[in-house]
Amino acid sequence: MAKLELQNLNKTYSPKVIPVKDVSLTVDNGEFLTLLGPSGCGKSTTLRLIAGLEQPTRGKVFIGDRDVTNLPPGKRDISMVFQSYALYPHMTVYDNIASGLKLQHMSSNEIRERIRESSGALGLEELMGRKPGQLSGGQRQRVALARALVRRPEVFLLDEPLSNLDALLREQVRAELKQLFEAQNTPVVYVTHDQTEAMTLSTKVAVLNRGDVQQLDPPQRIYTHPANMFVAGFIGSPQMNLLHLKSDGKNAVLGDYRIPLPGGFTSPPDVTLGIRPEHVRLAQPGDAHSFQGRVFLVENLGMSNLLSVQLPGSENRTIRSLLPADRPWSQEDVTLALPPDAIHWFNTETGERLSNNTRPLVSNTANSTPLADSNPRL
Amino acid sequence: MADTIRAREQRTGWILIAPALLVLALVYAYPILRSFWLSLFTQNLGTGLEPVFSGLDNYARMFQDGRFWQSIFNTSVFTFSAIILELILGMGIALVLDQSIRGRGLVRTIAIIPWALPTALIALTWAWIFNDQFGVVNDLLLRLGLIDVGINWLGNPTLAMVSAIVADVWKTTSFVAILLLAGLQSISQDLYEAHSIDGATPWQSFRQITLPLLMPQIVIALLFRFAQSFGIFDLIQVMTGGGPGGATEVVSLYVYSSIMRYLDFGYGAALVVVTFLVLILVVAIAALVISRLRTSAGEKL
Ligand SMILES: Nc1ncnc2c1ncn2[C@@H]1O[C@H](COP(=O)(O)OP(=O)(O)OP(=O)(O)O)[C@@H](O)[C@H]1O
Ligand SMILES: [Mg+2]
Numbered sequence: 001m002a003k004l005e006l007q008n009l010n011k012t013y014s015p016k017v018i019p020v021k022d023v024s025l026t027v028d029n030g031e032f033l034t035l036l037g038p039s040g041c042g043k044s045t046t047l048r049l050i051a052g053l054e055q056p057t058r059g060k061v062f063i064g065d066r067d068v069t070n071l072p073p074g075k076r077d078i079s080m081v082f083q084s085y086a087l088y089p090h091m092t093v094y095d096n097i098a099s100g101l102k103l104q105h106m107s108s109n110e111i112r113e114r115i116r117e118s119s120g121a122l123g124l125e126e127l128m129g130r131k132p133g134q135l136s137g138g139q140r141q142r143v144a145l146a147r148a149l150v151r152r153p154e155v156f157l158l159d160e161p162l163s164n165l166d167a168l169l170r171e172q173v174r175a176e177l178k179q180l181f182e183a184q185n186t187p188v189v190y191v192t193h194d195q196t197e198a199m200t201l202s203t204k205v206a207v208l209n210r211g212d213v214q215q216l217d218p219p220q221r222i223y224t225h226p227a228n229m230f231v232a233g234f235i236g237s238p239q240m241n242l243l244h245l246k247s248d249g250k251n252a253v254l255g256d257y258r259i260p261l262p263g264g265f266t267s268p269p270d271v272t273l274g275i276r277p278e279h280v281r282l283a284q285p286g287d288a289h290s291f292q293g294r295v296f297l298v299e300n301l302g303m304s305n306l307l308s309v310q311l312p313g314s315e316n317r318t319i320r321s322l323l324p325a326d327r328p329w330s331q332e333d334v335t336l337a338l339p340p341d342a343i344h345w346f347n348t349e350t351g352e353r354l355s356n357n358t359r360p361l362v363s364n365t366a367n368s369t370p371l372a373d374s375n376p377r378l
Numbered sequence: 379m380a381d382t383i384r385a386r387e388q389r390t391g392w393i394l395i396a397p398a399l400l401v402l403a404l405v406y407a408y409p410i411l412r413s414f415w416l417s418l419f420t421q422n423l424g425t426g427l428e429p430v431f432s433g434l435d436n437y438a439r440m441f442q443d444g445r446f447w448q449s450i451f452n453t454s455v456f457t458f459s460a461i462i463l464e465l466i467l468g469m470g471i472a473l474v475l476d477q478s479i480r481g482r483g484l485v486r487t488i489a490i491i492p493w494a495l496p497t498a499l500i501a502l503t504w505a506w507i508f509n510d511q512f513g514v515v516n517d518l519l520l521r522l523g524l525i526d527v528g529i530n531w532l533g534n535p536t537l538a539m540v541s542a543i544v545a546d547v548w549k550t551t552s553f554v555a556i557l558l559l560a561g562l563q564s565i566s567q568d569l570y571e572a573h574s575i576d577g578a579t580p581w582q583s584f585r586q587i588t589l590p591l592l593m594p595q596i597v598i599a600l601l602f603r604f605a606q607s608f609g610i611f612d613l614i615q616v617m618t619g620g621g622p623g624g625a626t627e628v629v630s631l632y633v634y635s636s637i638m639r640y641l642d643f644g645y646g647a648a649l650v651v652v653t654f655l656v657l658i659l660v661v662a663i664a665a666l667v668i669s670r671l672r673t674s675a676g677e678k679l
Pocket of ligand 1: 013017018019037038039040041042043044045046193
């Protein structure tokens, strides 16, 4: 088993279309890396570069010590699960799973043994004689997984393998995937635009935008310490409140209120305050930053209500807050508090994160040691 | 309830196809049945005698008729050589056209032109191309120094057949190619990518993915081409007229001679019936193969 390493990978289709700009990252054995980002950000292209289905314009791909940049896909010892599953429609499930092993000239006894071992957990015994056309979406997905697993490759690649499943099935298969790949001690690269999948499955998440890695961190840290405004806005649902504010060097100005900026750096003239709706709560006596506002929209999410609140002042700003669904809320005046340690500060111009003073709000003590802040991208 | 809806749908279906069935019956069924009836008579307009019912005499005569067997043999040689060549060349062209090359649409259009041209015209052109005195082929071979004297292509029994096959291949390969191309384009690129990741060489992918998935199109192409070649008339009639010495006389040419030249309607009709039965048999087999392929591929992904 070996680690996977990408060095300054670039793919340029034309001067205007550069789906992968400069991607460097390492995935160790047993690590599950998710490439997460909006549609068209270059996730699939990155994966295809690793697989060898596309030739990089610049940069290198290493598997272990081998430089595989110029090797054809079949010589790289990788398995890939396609979004469409790419099952061979004219072959039975068994032959689909066996095809890679047959190409390696493995004996049929050995193939049978291998398939029994690796697809037992997937519950495919009953389906072995069927053709893909006679399977449900979830079953096809399992066959595609079995076909990848049975090869026992050095690296697993998965391109949105759950996106064709309905919501319920997706949740179930997600849990299965987690168990399956925890048992494999190999690098796994998983592409998705679904942040729940990224959060639940991965040991590491690379957030991509326009061909660049915006942040490469464990999922928890991506949530608690978004490296820039893009990550802050992309991760988390409902979306983080991002308020563009003026600063006077020490304080950010929100209407009549002044919110002190964290010290330790020269503050730019324009800052952005970020706070997640789930961290905006009703003010209690003694709260530091509290604002009065009028609720003008209530969205019931079942477990809680998402309130859109108009903030006082001339700028017509709104902030969204996630509050218990035990009251109708509508048209009420509410007083909201912005807990200082839940606030993220960004430089409005560059989008970069300003401070690292936010302690993780989820009780994860392992992560609560203050981390070196100078370069949040590391 | 479901049954009555079904019954009603079926009734509507029959009503809707009735006009087409009627036309087909008049245009196809009547002439075929009439031919069969005619084949049971000894009727020759040349002799001017009254038609006499003679049962299967015409068919018995056929078994003894060397010229008939020769024409069957010629037709088979022509058909199988042409079809096999067209399939191989057509597959090659389709594979090339399936690559995303620049100007693919233009090449595809150009490729189909030979097929769209009238056969008689093409036959005439090829007859000149193979002409022993003024033909391009001989001219080229002479200039290249490969031969000293012009070859009499259309005057030699074997070479005349070869020439006819070449002309037919030239004309219809593009038809096969376009048919196969449509099939190739319906095969998802993902399959090839998955296969190559599994370590398959392009040749292995061709054998294990392309060929099996293209089988319905291949069978259809073979079927079309078989039906056309087995009844080939215009190309041969114009190019060689069945000569030299009957070396390229195919069944339809013999039928034509029997009826139009010797005015032997009864015997000619028997020839038509036999040719018809052979064609029906092959079409039935092909249809069976296609439906087998369909069911075994399951519902296509
Ligand atoms: N063969 C190609 N030629 C030109 N441009 C391409 C090609 N393949 C992809 N692109 C472009 O590269 C960009 C990234 O594509 P890619 O498929 O990697 O996106 P993605 O992140 O996987 O998106 P999605 O979530 O929609 O699958 C897109 O803008 C796409 O249009
Ligand atoms: Mg994609």
